Amino acid sequence: MKNLIKKLLSFLPKDIEKKAIHIIKMIFIKEYRWMINNYWKFGQDNRKKIFFSAARYMNINRPINGYYFEFGCNEANTFRMAYNIFKNLFKLKYVAFDSFEGLPEVKDIDKMEVFYEGKLAFDESKFIKLVKKEGIKDEELIVVKGFYKNTLNQELIDKLNPTKAAVIYVDCDLYSSTVDVLKFIKHFLQPGTILIFDDWNCFYGDKNRGQKKAFYEFLNLNKDLVFEEFTTDCEAKSFIYINNKNEAQFK
Ligand SMILES: C[S@@+](CC[C@H](N)C(=O)[O-])C[C@H]1O[C@@H](n2cnc3c(N)ncnc32)[C@H](O)[C@@H]1O
Secondary structure: OHHHHHHHHOOOOHHHHHHHHHHHHHHHOHHHHHHHHHHHHHHHHHHHHHHHHHHHHHHHOOOOOEEEEEEOOOOOHHHHHHHHHHOOOOOEEEEEEEOOOOOOOOOHHHOEOOEOOOOOOOOHHHHHHHHHHOOOOHHHEEEEEOOHHHHOOHHHHHHHOOOOEEEEEEOOOOHHHHHHHHHHHHHHOOOOOEEEEOOOOOHHHOOOOHHHHHHHHHHHHOOOEEEEEEEEOOOOEEEEEEEEOOOOOOO
């Protein structure tokens, strides 16, 4: 029976097949229903809490303007969430950075069962369609497609500057990707920028791996930059960029 249903569904266009499988599983598989309605929802609620925290902080400390940068956009879950919260209070420009071909080659330091080259590939045009559906306008959206080692270069820094970032969401899983991201975002920090690491506790929370390692190394290389802790949950951690202590008005 299961195989027959699978076969019948396989004749549908891929998107519709995926939706149909989801609906069937929701109706018939209790464990699947629990995963979606409880486990998945818990993760999404945590992310919503981070974006609402950022929104309240930015509104109280207004004006903080500029870009919403997201590194690791995939199916636009967090991108849409950020837009739907921030659009009510601020006029930000939304910039999506992703290969749209999934994870790059996974180096030794990033080796783990859940990470492999090409995982999380998602079509760029589908991503744009999803965010446009939320009402984002052409002039509010920039999509930078490609692997960070190629795209996060001086040319892009010059193109996006002098506007700075209000919020930076780093959701690219790997240490190696996060190193590239941090080198780049250094050029877009302004007092008050919120820097969020979605994958802070990946790699068993080991400070010698993942986003933790990348951020601690970044702080070590940039001792003049001052950050304060902001939010923490079971997966993510965020910081407020305070200033460059060599340039600060109040030292
Ligand atoms: C966990 S997913 C992001 C999920 C997304 N924020 C969401 O809510 O739907 C990680 C993403 O990071 C991207 N990524 C990781 N390393 C990258 C790199 N070095 N260059 C470009 N994209 C990268 C992958 O393509 C993937 O889409």
